[in-house]
Amino acid sequence: MKELKKSTTVAPTGQPRSGEMQGRDPGLVHTSVWRVSVESMRIPTRSDVTTRHLLIRPISALALLAAGALALAGCASGAGQDAVAVAVDEAIADSGLDGGGWGVLAVDRETGEIVYELNSTIPFVPGSVQKSFTTSAALEILGAESTITTPVYGTGVISADGVLEGDLVLAGRGDFSFGLRDQPDGTLEITSFDHNEANSGLVAVGLNTGDPLAALRGLAEQLVAAGVTSVAGQVLVDDTYFDPQMDWPDGRIDAIWVNENLVDLVITPGELGAAPEVRMIPGLDGLALVNEVETIEGDVVDVDVEMSGSTVTATGTIGIDAGEVVRNTEVDDPAAFARMAFAQVLTAAGITIDGGGTGMLPSAYDEPIAQWESAPIWQLARVVQKMSYNRGADLLACLIAVEGGSTSCVDGVAAVADYTASVGVPTEGLRLYDPAGSNDYNRTSAVLQVALMRQAAAAQYGELFVDIQPVAGIDGSLSGTGAGTSAEGMIQAKTGSRVVWYPTTGQFFELAQAYSGYMTTDSGRDLVFAILFNSTLVDDVPGVLDVSAKVAEVMFALQREG
Template identity: 30%
Template structure:
């Protein structure tokens, strides 16, 4: 007997432990039988697809105010969360720093300044972990972002550059140093990046997590087509002499595909070949810098030179970190400039809207540094304590990073909903919620439902996507597709939910977006029911 048949027989007024493709549903609506049939039919239409045959599912929907369960399946099973991990790391950092926190990056001097403005010593930029370093600040005083972030340009054809100059923060520091009266630096320009130990990002995009970030520690190569047979126009960001680029990328006929190959020749030299079709939108590719501190040193010296400040040390020399004074001594040195970030709420929005892996991976280390600690493990222990205080069943889950890409990252639908429900009780909840992508509107959720869907802009939720190569079959295995957040239903009820589907094959035209669309349909079915 099917689930719908059992409903018609009156055997399930409030549906509990009903079998549907291996699902156990718990529906507690108490609505007329016909409305229940409509919901179940909608869910069956989604889940009866052959692409779910091997998938592992978990789901939990609850009323935000009462906590009453609306729908559940595999609530206490572990799932790979992918980027819904960022819900946890952002919540921890928001509690740690507060929405209005601003990161301050000082430049100090070691040595005296003569009446003529000659510094007989070094300038030292003390990295504070400022995630955007002035390089995304818009004229409106917000952080600029595109739904397709440049950090994913090598795998996302929709990735775009934002308008602000990625060196704007560096330029501001140079201007302040000039206003301090310094006209010449006889010593060196040093970068103190000892705020925390460097680590690996736990997601795609830039791999190095460092206390200093200039343009996300990436070089942007943007190719604009011209006329077939002619070289494509190349824009390199950030603009610096640290990089020497030879481009042999040509414009080809409009019916061909973009192809770009970047060869790193070492010492800042790059050779790029390929093609871009005529009439095509600009093609963006990125390459991670080998040494973030070295890039910061070079662009700071160049900015000083543009402000008329002579620097005796060579611009392209190595960053001599062995010349740095002790950490406690640095704190006593005179400050000649300071860059102040936008409020932390802007960084939260950037991380959650575009699923920024590098910045999310940095959050646990910033939390650790706020307590004088320097390791990722220390930051994650702080996260453990916060989640436990928030009422999350923390012993049921596992994390090894802040972005959601490590082999150790596992959560349950119940723990995720517990976190989201706790966050809804906090005074800063509006900031947390507003930073989430809006279904059918922006961030990582603009195209997972039709434009005329009833649930459009009724869901604010974090997405997650993780897949790996199925080498034996020459296909791809989607290890995780996830969606978790908040919903306002058609009847005005506020729900909190977590949806996970793990281990599904991507083949025969089925992509990760296919499953993302299914999660959108799932939300639409619940939205219309409630």
């Protein structure tokens, strides 16, 4: 039963105000193998910026470049190309990343002329640039302007005095915002360092400004308007739209989402030796909070949060000088969590729950008595690309699977690969193990990445796809990259990284740092590019950040001289 609604009208989009980042990784202190996206470690920039006019121009149609031609042509001759080659080669040499491998390709966006090429056909670990495969496929397969309808059904009639003679069923359909990020203008909020980064412990995070129960409150209002005063049966959640996916690296993916299936704790230090003040979001009466955190000297935060059933337990220590911090845990049973939250909202709206009946989901439904409409799919894809939102990318693949008639999210990844091939992108060497680029068995090459980005920009949804990429020095995972330089506002690109803790030497192993997207050069030329770097050891977090900056210098060299 399909719940996506499609429209052929493509609405314009604006630029978000502030920088964002994405990660779901546990804190450094508590993991023997620590994985994090470098996107999660950039330096915060000003929260309000004025975006200068982007020179990156949408195009109506492009012939895709053949992989063989790209592999064999190399850099074209001429003074302009020689200057680019010198500048990029120098940036690579100056990086000092001699032990790693580079795959680079930049082509003229309109003509396909190769501007720079290095090892473009060699497969590399892509990190989050792989999300572009998932989001471009989602825009096409699901429909950029499609929306997700989350319905509420009744299993019985509504009597004259407002009693629903049966159960009330909330049916999850894969809307990861579900009110949390929804803005009055129909867009989804993109925040700086939000709760998805809370447990990295690398930067202070804030919470989304929206109400995590907004969609549930809206549904309750509709039920009241429909005359429902009580439910003779139970409140149920139907989470069977697709099979829960629990095998990908970024956590459990379900069809129902409340507060992005996280329980957030806002922790404020107390007196020395005492427990800190802890505020739980969302505040649900059915959740029990066990606070075993102690306030200690200093500003170090070492807090773990776990959820078991309806109990959330926080353990560890927080420095008295740490200030307010956010930590969280993923919900272990999203359907039960949503049921608890919906029942509380219904009660607050004046609808009583009698709790009779069997509590069994029906085999079929009549028309819904309430429904919540999501923002368009392109807005969900925008959150995924701008913030590098791993679980959001995973969810898009699950929706793609449903669109193809499957309830297995893995089939969504296969559909992404099939779609990529069907539009003419050469897929030899492409390996898609998950939708977000979080599995280190994933592989792509610069030639594949450029072919994908070029095809996506030429598609019906091309203007939207270009626009949802992070913008250098302005927003998303590029907000702190290129600010104040000629590259600011001139590069729209997805970032990617994979970093693991290497216990043999006590260092970080940077598997991947990558950039892939679009740029307008200082000379006014529009390029499509991919820069993939793999494999180097660094001693600490600043070293990881330094690698990211060094690879970005290669991107800046292309932008200056291309």
